[in-house]
Amino acid sequence: MKSELDALMQARDMDAFIVFGHAENNPPMTYLTGGGHVSHATLIKKQGEESILFFGDMERDEAAKSGLKLIPYSKYDVEALFKKANRDGLLAAALRMELMLKDAGITSGRVGVYGFYDLGAIFGMLSHLQTLLPELEFIGEAREDSIFMKAMETKDETEVNRIRKMGRITTEVVDKVRDFLTSCDVRDDEVLLKRDGSPLTVGDVHSKIRLWVAERGAELPSGFIFAIGRDAGVPHSSGNPTDLMRLGQTIVFDIYPAEAGGGYYYDFTRTWSLGYATPEAQELYDQVKEIYDHLNSNFDLNAPFRNYQQMTCEYFESRGHQTLLHTKALVEGYVHSLGHGVGLNIHERPFSNLMNGDDHRLASGVVVTSEPGLYYPEKGMGFRIEDTYWVRPDGKMEILADYPYDFVLPMKKWKK
């Protein structure tokens, strides 16, 4: 939680940090400002002190919403700095940062560098700044182990409720898609038809999904997945827009909307087969559902997350599938990890990779996915079931949005 940041800084001997970049699509900045459209911001925090948000004057209203201590960039004479730097933009930026750090009371020590922003510009600026301020040491941290990823790992109830709300939106949209698909007319060759009698494509369904998410005021990263047949067998294939929607083929629908502007995410997957399923597809789906349920009955408070990846690999291997337990770079079988934390990042701590340490745990307050799957692109099929769980203070794993696990969806106007 956010309140842990000072302790994390202290433990890592970090005297201050700088967060660069927009307030949107920039989780560390969003985490500290609470969002809002501040597009030219910098945030500086000294250990044990309040954060200071530096902002462009035109964005004063948006900056004020953060509730942070504010300093407008106009305090610094950019024109004079630009001249002093002989029109070298990077040096001018470094000279301004020198003044900003001084205003934040930072003159020596280790300074963490964070934010999602233009790597070249910041790397170049920091090179100058290091020369200007040799008493400072600028440090980067591995993404998975940064103080932000650590602090963000456990959520307070406000955060959980925001994720839960995105879960409600997610399942509403999924249900609309289900209703839309099962209401379609079906041609003799088992292709679904639109109202105008033309074939329904994956691209048509993508458009509906985007629209129904937008109607609910949420944002949908363009990489969401609604894929059928072979593409369903490639875990991160978004789905080919020109593919026709057909009965009896597996559909993987993986959707992860976020609050507008880059806020909290929800992550969710269902696998469907319209009208009927082939016996082979049904058998594979049943295996995914079996391990999914088995995991649910075995999640323990504070257990290392990787234990459940191990359990899932062992289960699938016992059924004759390849997994990451004994094979690398898989294209068939169970080809990915079991899950990940969800918050302001769609993928965050804890992670379930087999090589992770014991610090990736199902601790009280984490929000994680469980998403076993099987992929057989050559057979034209793929399967995944995914829900997002909150590990409650009482140790129970709560699914943050309930939705049925039907595989075969009966068509309203078609019978085998």
Place this chain on the structure above:
Amino acid sequence: MKSELDALMQARDMDAFIVFGHAENNPPMTYLTGGGHVSHATLIKKQGEESILFFGDMERDEAAKSGLKLIPYSKYDVEALFKKANRDGLLAAALRMELMLKDAGITSGRVGVYGFYDLGAIFGMLSHLQTLLPELEFIGEAREDSIFMKAMETKDETEVNRIRKMGRITTEVVDKVRDFLTSCDVRDDEVLLKRDGSPLTVGDVHSKIRLWVAERGAELPSGFIFAIGRDAGVPHSSGNPTDLMRLGQTIVFDIYPAEAGGGYYYDFTRTWSLGYATPEAQELYDQVKEIYDHLNSNFDLNAPFRNYQQMTCEYFESRGHQTLLHTKALVEGYVHSLGHGVGLNIHERPFSNLMNGDDHRLASGVVVTSEPGLYYPEKGMGFRIEDTYWVRPDGKMEILADYPYDFVLPMKKWKK
């Protein structure tokens, strides 16, 4: 244009560059890959050679769409590197990058660093990499002057057509908003009403705008502006969602949709007053329109962009307004610059700031905004007119989406 990248590298003595990060919301990566959902990519280009895209195996379909030379991350044994690095994630990442650079044939020289990504992770990794590969020099560039911003500055016809298409979507949505607003019933106190009889708020209009953009398959950054009264007088205020929509108040509507996933933008602003305008508002609007038209008749091929900012400041000062020509950190008057380039970045070269050099020009192939405005938050009013122009090969400035400049919008069911 993209074809200039090699010459730009040569001119700057850059032997290679690395682009980090997702293919979405990451202009340098999008520019080189053509988009597509590759979320764990790295791109390396050696001067004079083809780019290589390193990708995660699960995203092989999306990576293949780039048409670039491909190397899957699975080629590198992450587990072994992690052990070799004593579980130091940053060092492991540096060890992998060392192998990737070797595979790209890069063993010495100056290597540019680009992309929008996690600053801390890349900064930390590069520190290790510099130690591993002392023959390489990693360099950052100022955002405005980077080889990418330089190459992106001039557009080919395919790019212009993509921007033009976003312009068509933009004006369609603006027209729907205009029609929606002018069709509303009006209460005795001049507040607009929804169909259910309750007052129409700015937040209601924001929702409609989001929906209508999404229906057209485009993306709308959450900082778009539809603001009324005082908020219209603060250039980057998004508008207060709880404000009521009223007659006779200035509305600033600044909308900049992009292709889904972070593609090309369009940038557009109109100022409206519903039903009637106060004489003071009408006078200020007329001034903005006068300089807007005057600029249109004076744009010259290859003229420095800042000349038109100078012209605009001089005009507004002659009418008694404050401008950046003689005052800094303005909150009233003409408080910003005239325009900026538009492409994969909403703000890119050329820029019109007074202190910019002659290299920011209205050269053939650039796409720029012209957006004079006046702001009086204490008077509760603001004004801006903005279109996006393409400087055509024949030297003409073409507005990429035509839309009328009416200030007062007559209400269909209300008369003064």
